Amino acid sequence: MWRAGLLLLGLTMLWLPRAAGAVECRNQEWQGNRYSVCAVAPAQEDLRLxxxxxxxxxxxxxxxxxxxxxxxxxxxxxxxxxxxxxxxRAPVGHYVEDGQEIMRVIPNAGPGNFGLLPNGVFCISPRRARVIETLDYQARRDSLNCRHASQSGPMLVIDGKLHPRFLPESTSRYIRNGVGTTRDGDRAVFVISRNAVTLHEFASFFRDVLDLPQALYFDGNVSRLYAPQLSRDDWGRPMGPIVGVVEDGAAEQSAALGKR
Incomplete structure (x- = not known):
């Protein structure tokens, strides 16, 4: 019953009726940990790297x-x-911005979290966003039409299962951030923890609360969020790749004036 209730909470957050061009952000708590969650619809919003x-x-x-x-x-x-x-600040793994490849795919295992296979690629294509395991991405790259792509690792959730190397008893805790995508790619859901968490706890939040079948880790040493809805404009060490939603400033100003 508890899991069904949590799934309902996550699904409600993801599938509420949406205003055109809106990014939905909220804070959530689960099992003693706190998270900030932002859901983006690529078909409605200009999501880019x-x-x-x-x-x-x-x-x-x-x-x-x-x-x-x-x-x-x-x-x-x-x-x-x-x-x-x-x-x-050059990307460690594969990186594509507006159709231009800046860094090739790194398919092999390596040191650190990035090389903890399986890792994956966050792919933004017209009207869709997907998290895809790296070798699967390589095999299907031509058909995916990723205008933007960023490789990171490890995968947090792979086809509904947690990464096999994550341990419930782990004591390694950091502020962590990552992204998950829905089954048909109509939502990209970005999460940053608001307290230090383990990889197992972080991945479980994507799977058990947000019900996302695929999720990818972004970082745990440099985790930053810009979310005006949550009064977040984090700063710290300089970042490499950034994912963001761009809106027309004039259109937003006109919409705000119309509401007065």
Missing amino acids: FLYDPGGSPYGDFSALEARLAARGQRLAFAMNAGMYHDS
């Missing part, structure tokens, strides 16, 4: 990205760090 500005420098933080968008008459509605990166 960002790494380098037009001059070739990494954005590094939300404020630099906001300034660039403002110069174009746009605004940032939501953002989160979206994958592991080197000291230069």
Whole structure:
């Protein structure tokens, strides 16, 4: 009964009637841990990845990205760090931005969380977003039409099952963030913990509360959220890849004025 109730809570959050162009964010608690959750509908929202500005420098933080968008008459509605990166802020794994491949796929095991196979790719295609295990992504890449893609690891949830290396008794706790996607890819659900959690706890939240069959870990040392609905504009060490929702600034201003 408890799990059914939690599933209902997660499903209610994900499938509430939505206003066009809206990002839904809320705080949730489960089993003594606290999370911030933002659901995005790729068919309705302009969901993208960002790494380098037009001059070739990494954005590094939300404020630099906001300034660039403002110069174009746009605004940032939501953002989160979206994958592991080197000291230069170049992505560790596969990275595609607006159809341009910046880093190739890394299919083999390696050190750290990224190389804890299976890892995966967050793929944004027209009207859909998917989390896909890396080898599956490689096999189907041409048909997926990912305009944006970021490889990270490990996978948190694979076909409804937790990563086999996650241990319930683990004592390794960090602020962690990641993304899960629905079965048909009509929702991307971004989560950041608001207290330090284990990988097992974090992955279980995606599976048991949000009922997401696929989920991918983004990071645990650099986890940042930009969510005006939650009064979040995190800052800290410079970031590499960033995922965000872009809105037209003029349209948003007109909508706000219409509500007065």
